[in-house]
Amino acid sequence: MPKIDDDIITIQPAYWPWQQSLLEQVLSLKKQARLPHALLIEAKSEQVGAAFIWHLTMLLLCNNNQSVVPCGLCQSCSLMKSNTYPDFTFVTLMTDGKTKKINKNIKIEQIRNLIHEVYLTRRYNNLKVIAIHPAEKMSIAGANSILKTLEEPAPYSLILLLTHNKGKVPVTIRSRCQVLTLEHPDRKMSLDWLAQHGLNQAESDLYLDFSTGDPLLALNLHSNQYAAVVKQFKSQFGLYINNEIDVNKLCSILVILDVSLVRRLLKMVFRAYSLQFSGFSEKTKQPKIHKIAGRQLLILSTQVDQQLMVEENNLNLQLQLEDVLISLKGIILRSNH
């Protein structure tokens, strides 16, 4: 049995049309027997995760693949589909058994188990694949302990690292991997793909702006009706700044949302005000530059990035949000004087 975290039940392999050339590239390395021992793939979209790793692994293990599509029928494919391929190990962020929160890091014990797995004799006469995602979330100790394995790789093994932020993967690790990048598709391909998923042109344009060109995120935000959420939040935020509703009321519309949406809304507000304070706002004819407010906003936004909602299921979310919104209002009101 592959070592898979308990909370992952079944993974359906998946890839998207714009990933085809990267898949072809990896497959061609394998066919030429030039596959490296460690591959670091930077996916610009946070939506690319386990399903893509499953697809890529299945493709590399498949005995009869037609281009970038595994046959789905051979022994490797069948075992991968039922998550029982014995020479495949996947490590990701786990949920803490007691607190039910997702861990902030991939723990050293997980990496140690994985290293142990690398050097075990393979069960099939095929590649042994070890995958880590998100690679930037390895603890420092975990990252250090895998270095030696990257330097002295086991034969027939491939260590597959998937990250959304290459810059956060230690340079010692990056330098020992072959690095490939999975970009967002161009606008036309994104629009076509979103149209196939039922979005009209106006919706696609709007949501691709929200997602800065990431069609997978655009589709996700669309299914969460993000445009309506933004509209409601903007109007409530205006009332809050004008003292027409209190912080508690404003928070009440946020805490019912998915944490990732809350983070996104706050980023949007920070961005809008930082443009305004630095005199770049398009809406103001005669911009007033507020260096102090700009600096305070930057400090607050850094705090939000580092502390607020780093964990999902955060019980203190309401309190933390109230703190942020009160500080934010203070900065905005002081900048008006």
Ligand SMILES: [Zn+2]
């Ligand atoms: Zn197959």
